[in-house]
Amino acid sequence: MAANGQIKIFTLKIDGKDVSARSDQTVLQVCRENEFFIPTLCHLEGLSNIGACRLCMVEVAGQRKLLPACTTMVSEAMEVTTTNDKLAHYRKMTLELIFSERNHTCSVCVSNNHCELQFLSQKLGINHIRVPYRFPKFAVDASHPYFILDHNRCILCTRCVRVCDEIEGAHVWDVSGRGIQAKVITELNQPWGSADTCTQCGKCVNVCPVGALSEKGRSVAENTKRSGFLPYLTARRKEKI
């Protein structure tokens, strides 16, 4: 954004095509607006961007490193490449690593056919995982009256953490530990049902891209989600302030 807070209009090239963008937009927003496909998992319109999943990597002319489209702001005369062999290679590898980290057996998952991870793997042509699965053994937390948390399917995108903090304002979730030990927790790493700060609003469940958070009573392939509420909720709340 310009220093004086004024929004400028930039012209940039995406995959060779000229497009215009507002200076307060991210590369991802502009690509989506112009219907260039970029896979994302941790990004969700209406929440802050954290650049965690690395699926949205793009090439920017003049930059040696790949950049995450969700956290990169546009600039004048920027040249962005959204698809090539190198990017396809990295995106596939990233997805495979996400799969291998936990236990994603789609056929028995509540989110089968409604899962963003599954959808992206199909779209990016993943048919087998070249690294061994780690199969960590996590207990399932079914202590909440309405919802279930299954760490074995969690991809640590932290959408639940952000929606609960930024939109609901309860901040029930966070991530404990680091590296391979990282996992989402509620309050002091205690059963979700005992977390007094949870308002039981269900936002976290609805933004979870996979089968890690689900409503009770859903069986295999029944975990449909509604996350369309986010952009307008965010916008309306901003207007009120």
Add this chain to the structure above:
Amino acid sequence: MPAYPVKVQPPTEDKRWGLVMATMKRHGYQSNAMIETLHTVQESFGFLDDDSLRFVSKALNVPLSKVYGVATFYHFFTLKPQGKHTCVICMGTACYVKGAGELMETIAKKYNVHPGETTDDGNLSLVTARCIGACGLAPAGVFDGEVNGKLTVADTLTKLTKWE
């Protein structure tokens, strides 16, 4: 809704809470004093238990899960009391290449303790570190504060047996 800051009483009468309160006061009970405050708790009590995490969360108005996340992110903090003796094995790149993994596994197996935890009898804490700055001596470890390099499995076990 109580307006913050509210006066929150420490969980016990223990005098050491005074130090913790002083740290919070110095930072005007701002939520960004959380790490400083946890430092003081760790240094005054030797570890962070649920009661102290709850207290810090409430006094600084920081969500519980955020406090817990920070307390488990930094190696400096421990959630359980330290054992009588502490054995740190460096798992930095140099040490790892020179066999720190095997050292760690042997100790973990022999004393039935996971890295980062303390034995049930409270005698030994097994700690991992990322590069303790003695790469030339890899694999390196710290035994009750004393740095030792070029460790073999045999050396390490001899040292630990003395603590039994």
